[in-house]
Amino acid sequence: MQLIDTHVHVNFDVFQPDIEAVRSRWQEAGVVRLVHSCVEPSEFKSIQSLANRFPEMSFAVGLHPLDAEKWNQQTAEEIVSLAGCDSKVVAIGETGLDFYKADNKEQQRHAFETQLAIATELNLPVIIHCRNAATEVREVLQKWKQLKGESVRGVMHCWGGSPEETQWFVELDFYISFSGTVTFKSAKQIQESAACVPSDRLLIETDCPFLAPVPKRGERRNEPAYVRYVAEQVAKLRSESLSAIADVTTQNACDLFGLTV
C-alpha cells in the first residue's frame, strides 16, 4: 500500500532530535511521498535542505495568512525565485484566509490574491488554509475564475467545512484534504464532508506536528506515519477499503502536485 502525506511541517524543532526514526516509521507505514508545507520565508532554507535530504519529499513555498503582516515585495520575489529554480517546489502555500481572530483581513486578502497570481504565473497549484473564512475564500476564487477564465488549481488543506461548503470548492475544481481532525469523535461535520467528496477530489494529510489523529490523539507530536489513521477513517466513512482510499488519494496527489510513485 502506498500513501502520500500531502501536508507536513517536519522542519519544526520538535522533529530535530529523531527525524531519521520518524522517517523510518513513515516508510514502514507506506508513505512514499510527502509534500512539505511552508509558513513563512525564514523557513525556506530548512525546508529545501530537508527536501534535498529525503528524495521522497517535495515542498511548497508561501506565506501563511496568520503571517500576512510579513507580506512585502521581497517576500513575493523570494517565493517566485525559489519556486522558479527548484524542481522540488510543487506548490505555492500555504496561503489562504484565517478570520478566526483576524484584525488584518485586507492584508490577508492581498497576500492571498498575490500568491494566486504567482501560482498561476508559474503554473503551480496552491495549498489553501481556510479558517472561519469559507465564504470569503470562495469569493476570491470565484472572482479569480471570472477574471482569468479558468480556476486556479489547488487543495483546501486540513479541511473543516460543512458538506455544502465542500461542494463550493469541488465546483471550483479544488481538491479537499482531510487531516487527523476527521478522526475526532466530535467532528461530525468534517466526517460528513469526507463521506461526500467525489473520489477524484480526495486527499489526505497529517498537518504534523499538529492534530494527531485518533488513536494517537493526545500525543504531543503528530507525524507522517499517522496519515494511515486518517486513511483508515476516511475509508470507514465512505464504506470503502483502506487500499482503495490509498490508491485514489495517491493518484490524486500525483495528479495535483505532478508527483510520480
Ligand SMILES: [Zn+2]
Ligand atoms: Zn500547515
